[in-house]
Amino acid sequence: MHLTLLFFGLSCAWGLRLLAMRTEGTRQERWRRSLGLFLFPPLLLLMTAVALVCMGPQGQMVRWWEGWFSYFLAVGFLASAGVMLFKLMMEGRRSLHQVRTYPQIVLKGQPSRLLATPIPFIAQVGFWQSELVLSQGLIDTFSADHLDAVLTHEQAHAYYRDTFWFFWLGWLRRLSAWLPQTEALWQELLLLRERRADRWAAQTVDTLLLAEALVQMVKAPELYAETICAAFSSATPRNRLEERIDALLSSQESLQPSNPWVWAWMLLVCLPLMTVPFHY
Template identity: 60%
Template sequence: MHLILILSALGLAWLTRINESKTMGSYQQRWQTALGKFLFPPLLLFVTALSIVCMGPQGQMVWQWEGWLSYLLASAFLGFVGVSGLKLALEGWRSLQHVRTYPQQTIQGRPCRIINTPLVFSAQVGFWQPELVVSQGLLDTLDAEHLQAVLTHEQGHSYYRDTFWFFGLGWMRGFSFWLTNTEDLWQELLLLREIRADQWAAEQVDFLLLAESLLMVVSAPLMHSESFCAAFSCAAPKNRLEERIEALLAETHLPQPPNWYSLMWLLLSLFPLIVVPFHQ
């Protein structure tokens, strides 16, 4: 029965992902749909593996070897999940420690770490309380008004704790990379994250200044680890940049209060835990 549980979880995870990752509708609807499709399969697989390990290799099985096989498979998967999380956390911690070696200045009332490079770059780097990092090239390229727009965008990432939540999402991406549409959904969430920060900033500064800043900041980020780095210029591909500008010009407001009802189906990922008390 344990092996059937594993195969059922794999089949359901695959069926959830076979549809197109990018949906039509408002940005809020796209966010809810992409987040649900991204979260449900890895959560289901993780909870299924955890349930099997909790039940152990003993029980009523179709084949005598099934108990130990399913137990070893589940244990190996949980080990892979744990190693993926530790690796990502170590990379994030090292990046944060490296960032803290840069000199700190107060720019327009915000403490910033300054990278001495001509490249145009700004980002929040870290976890719950990230460090704001800007390059000397950004300070030299933008005037005060455009610089304020960029810094306000980064403040939007800090407001939504994007580096912290996307570290968790990046962990799931790391151990579920082999699932269908994982990368497409990840890129969709990154784009919607940037649009959300853009819209938050547009409530503080002129949205035209923000759109102009997007066009001016075209250099690739120095640190391209998006799980714990929220960079203003991370939407470098032309189509993503155009969509961010179009969202600003349309004055689309994102986010609205989250529609938790539409994500309640994620509780289905906890279903395998229900069978644990009834295991014999």
């Protein structure tokens, strides 16, 4: 039973990721589809490992070693997940500690940390309560209107708590790096996150100003890990910069009402745990 459960979890995780990743549809449809494909496999593997640990190495097996083999695999997987999470937390804590050594300023009513570099840069850095970091180069280079545009964009990241949620997604990214399409789905989620912030900002600022600011920020450096940083220039490689700009300049798509049943299929993640009471 243990090896069957292990094989079931691995097969479902691998098989689901082999599905072709589509990039058509509205932003909301793409977001739900990509997030589902990104989350389901690693969460299923985690729940399978937890179920195997709860069952223990004992049980009716064809061979005596099968229970111990699956048990140690599950323990090893959960231990690796714990180590990865701890390392990611330490990396994020160090970055946040570094950010808090920067001088604090108030720019257009927003508390910010000033980075002494001539290169334009702005980002939310942190976890649940993120810090706004911007560079002297951004203040010197951008006009007042363009500065308002990028500040509003970063307010969207703070509103959606993107740094917090993408910290956990970044952990699952590391945990499932060996599965197909992990990096492609991660980049898709980063792009859609930025498009969501663009759309939020476009409700109060001129979309043309946002597009112009985006072009100016293309060469901004990656100063912090993407798992705790939501930067205006994120997810803007040349092959996707055009998509963000086109989305900004095109007519805004209407928001579809959220349907809680869309994620009901995620309950299947808990399926391995339901087999624990039947273990003997």
